[in-house]
Amino acid sequence: MCGLVAVMARGGAWTRDALERATDTLAHRGPDGRGTWVNPHGKVGLGHTRLSVIGLENGVQPICSEDGRLHLSANGEFYGFEPIRRDLENRGHVFATGSDSEIALHLYEERGRSCVESLRGEFAFVLWDENLQTLWAVRDRFGIKPLYYAEADGVLYLASEVKALLAAGVHAAWDEETVFQQIFACFDTERTLFRGVRQVPPGHGLVAREGELRIERYWDVEYPRGASVSDWDPATCVDQVRYRLEESIRLRMRADVPVGCLLSGGLDSSALLGMAARHSSRPKAFSISFDHAAYDEEPVARRTARHLGVEFETVPVSQGDCADHFSDAVWHAEAIQANAHGVARYLLSRAVRRSGYKTVLAGEGADELFAGYEFCRPALDLGPRRGVIDWLRIGLALIGAQSPAERKVAGTSAWLVRVSRILGLSSEVLDSLAGKLDILNGLLTKDFSERIAKRDPYWIFFDQFDYRKQLAGREPVKQVLYLWLKSLFVGYNLAAERADMAHGLEVRLPYLDHLFFEFGSRIPSRLLARDGQPKFPLREAARPILTEEVYRGGKNPFLAPPSTLQPENRLFEMCRDTLRGPGMRDLPFFDTGRVTRLLDRLPGMDDGRRAALDPLIMALTSLCVLQERYDM
Known part of the structure; x- marks a missing residue:
């Protein structure tokens, strides 16, 4: 994996220096090589920094076709x-x-833009066609690899990271609409926190030529319509999951350098490691060890590694370490952080790279494939639901009087209240949500609060989808997973890519092989959770290689210990100092006095309330870091 840059004049002019600056900014993504190319008329330029994993000695980019027509x-x-190449x-x-x-370039020669259908993996690329005077930029199906673009003064800029666009000359400023959406945990696959900077969405390509710029979809998750098919046999399903996952792992073990594995105490990474071994x-195997027992999965991971007979390295991460590296991790991520797990991943990737590894496997995508998240359970409980009685129950639920918690939530999103009733969320969940929204809204500046008044962030998020085409008729849990894949998963979870590539570490995700995922998307919900077991097909497929504690274990989300658990720790002190500093005063969305008063109240709260506020404190702190580091 590498870093890429592209520049195209569309009525304006750009300089070679801008291309070189942007390419240099991505040196951390590709420490093994660097190249730039400009076409003879100076209309288009490409830049590349290389992390050599395959073809170590002769993989320099940008790559040119035999006739000089195409550059990639x-x-x-x-x-x-390899078979495609042959x-x-x-x-x-x-x-x-x-x-x-290079196969992308030669496939394009034969098939044009339809060549992307033959590409399997995680990728982003830019191809210039000199004959057609067309630039084509493509992002992989799930958005594992980033691809940003912006237009400024008649020039189109594209890059693997926003910071490269800024180095090329794009102005850094907040996109207020994106900030509004993301502080309420609503993520749009095309938006960024930076005004004027967009993303090529997952499964899409950007086509640019003189007078035209458009985004084209080439792939989407297609969950089946209708109730679960009756001929799915559990044993056959488990066998197919095992076979297809092993194939995905085998393909991702192909490299000209050693391939390691990131290991937690959970099912997903343990299954990967066991099958790879x-x-x-x-x-x-590499695993994080936190300095708080309730969040530390290292002992379970160590026992798994011993059981499988693989070498194991622990990467200790303290809250002090997170404090020391928080600013750099946020700068690389270019995103809001809701927990110090982003910093922990940054430190884990640094340690893996220092151990001599350039590439590892990781377990992201399994929960998306097998509905492993806690928030999937209400939708799983609903099943396929096609009866008249079920629709009647929903109708009655929607017309009941609102509870006090629902009225508070409705102040931010009436649509969210309706969804919570359809899913049957408990009063405890609603009370917690109402309390968090109340605190968040109470910290906003008066001006910002007035600008977003009467705007429902959750309806705005949902309204971007074509309900009839993308959601209607699918099982409830498949609808939930689709919305998750198109929001927080790509906008937040997969942003770990920037933490990894900050150190030139390529992370491969076997669960997000699109052929495997297309098979998994057809598994009926009744098989996703069975006999009280979440992720039944994966759990049974991996059972022969798992320890009993992992096989019987539950879902543990990857979270670092909350900064707010112990107000005297260095991570919280860093957050407190940042939120009382110039970054907070310059941030145009939150009232400094209100934030300060919240900080003053924190030490007197009980452990549960303090821990519940950690995502908000982390988000505010990361926004302040972005304000300062990018001079927004």
Whole structure:
């Protein structure tokens, strides 16, 4: 995986220096090589920084086609590239490098933009077609690899990270609408926190030529319509999950450097490590150890590694470590943080890279595939639901009088109250949500609060979807998963990519193989949770290689100890100092006095209330860091 930059004149002019600056800004993503190219008329330029994982000695980019018509700058990996390459060579194509990236260029020569259908992996690339005077920029199906773009003064800029666009000359300023949506945990796959900077959405491509710029979809998750099919046999489903996951892992173990594995105490990463250890040289495992027992999965991970006979390395992360590296981690992430887990991932990736590894497997995507999150349970309990009685129950639920908690939630989102009734959320969940929204709204500045008044962030999020095409007729849990995949998952969870690539570490995600995911999307909800077991197909598929404690264990989200648990710790002190500093005063969305008063009240709260406020404190602190580090 690497860093890419592209610049295209569309009525304006750009300089070679701008391209070089942007490319240099991404040196951390590609420490093994660097290249730039500008077409003869100076209309288009490409930049690339390389992390060499396949074709170590001859994978320099940008890559040029044999006739000079096409130029490519790519980030990521194309799995199963070797058979494709052999077929292309048999048809007369001449390859200039040993890199997997080059197949995209030659496939495009034959098939045009439909070539993306043959690409399997996590990737973002930009291709310039000199004959058609067209730039084509593509992002992988799930958005594992980032791809940002902006237009300024008649020039189109694209890059793997926003900071490269800023280095090229794009002005840094807050996008108020995105801040509004994200502080309420609503993420749009096209928006960023930076005004004028957009993302190519997952499963889409950007096409740019003189006088035209458009976004095209080439893939989407297609959950089946209607009730669960009756001929799904549990044993066959488990066998298929095992076979397809093993294939996905095998493809991702292909590299010209050693491949390790990130290991927690949970099912997802343990299954990956166990299957990888059975079918290849045993990968080394890396695990975080937190300085708070309730959040530390290292002992379970260590026992799993011992059980599988693999080498194991612990990466200790204290709250002091998180305090020391918080600012740099946020700068690399270019995003709001709701917990110090982002900093912990940043430190884990640094340690893995220092151990001599450039690439590892990780377990992101399993919960999305098998509905493993706690928030999926109410939708799983609903089942396929097609009866008249069920629709009548929903109708009655929607017309009842609102509780005090519902009235508070409705002050921010009436739509969210209706959804909570359909899902049957408990009064405890609603009370907690109402309290958090009340605190958040109470910290906003008067001007900002007035500008967003009567705007429902959750309805705005939902309204971007074509309900009839993308959601209607699907099982309730599949609807929930679809919305999750298109919001927090790509906008927050997959932002860990920036923490990894801050140190030039490529993380491969076998659960997000699109062919595996397309199969998994068809598994009926009655098999996703069975006999009281969440993620039944995966749990049973991996049972022969799991320890009993992992097999029987529940879902533990990857969270660092809350900064607010012990107000005297260095992480909370860093947050407190930041929130009392110039970054907070310059941040145009929150009232400094109100934030200060909340900080003053924190030490007197009980542990539960303090811990519940940690996401808000982390979010505010990260916004202040972005304000200062990017001079917003």
